[in-house]
Amino acid sequence: MSALVKICGLAEVDSLDAAVEAGADFVGFVFHPKSPRAILPEAAAELADALPSEVRKVGLFVDPTDDDLVAVLAHLRLDMLQLHGAETPARVDAVRLEFGLPVIKAVGISTAADVAAAHAYDDHADWLLFDAKPPVDADRPGGLGQPFPWELMRGWNGETPWMLAGGLTPENVAAAISASGAGAVDVSSGVERAVGVKDPARIAAFIKAAKSAGAGRW
Template structure:
């Protein structure tokens, strides 16, 4: 990893795709220690830089601010970082290991690399990013015809991660809901979990009750001995 960036502790609970002041408040009040703001126009959760800045300001000092981008170039990242002053960059596209390292070095911020998982082969491919990114995020691999790489509400076989053997801490994502997140944590024991569509009533529309239920389930799972 590039020198000069302080190690980052993984968020226990990240709620992603927040696009309104209310949803940011709901997430933080429920106990989320990280909120995700999406800059990717095909996503129903996309926020423009001016809105991103306002949402980030609401969370600053209360939860870590994660900026999610998909194959963004340096010019776009510069604009977004200047607007939102995030604590962490989440790269959710096809960024190579070299690109992850370059972004980390250029912007002086920790980087979380999202990786799509469907098979054991995908887990093996993900090993290339171990010790390159500060955090990893394992998400369900999208279908080939998908218009966006995440937030699709799909799960994958969690057993693939029962003994992953990664040095870099990882978060679990992909189809998590208040109903299944406890089982997911028990099976995988990730450093944290990341949810978006699982706390929505429609794509991009967060629900306060679902956020609270999800956070409560995560808290309860953390109080349960490992199996």
């Protein structure tokens, strides 16, 4: 079984095409204004029109209001919503109920205690995304290119499918999968040639490396 791969922060046709051609399972569009990868809903809708149905379209939001979600969904049909802020399990439930879409909940990790705390979301989110916990002074919760100790994920025994993120690159993704037991991986900055600018060659190389590495239980 090969790992599932999500390429996040896409904003250009060539990088989206590279992700699809190389076999990405998920593609992510960032709707967080502070991110250098933020995209307008209208632009994301144009890109999404060219996607095959088997590639799942994920919208990334940080502590969104219902109005924030409505404003994006009015332009773009998404397959999944990714909540990458401080959303509580109750907020995850409310979003799932209100919008009828699966939710990926991102959880910051730096210690084994953070992994254990993620169980609070185990019966609420459809997927969990384990990312490196950002520094206290960070202006955004992800996309910072920082890894965390991947072996910490060997302590995860929840039932929710999960993705590994944080500092992944074409060069280290196979080692990350081996160390963590991840069955799915997510990358953004690790396949860029400049901040916010994806490199089609690195996207293809990342997907090839991840798919060749095998996968864990998910």
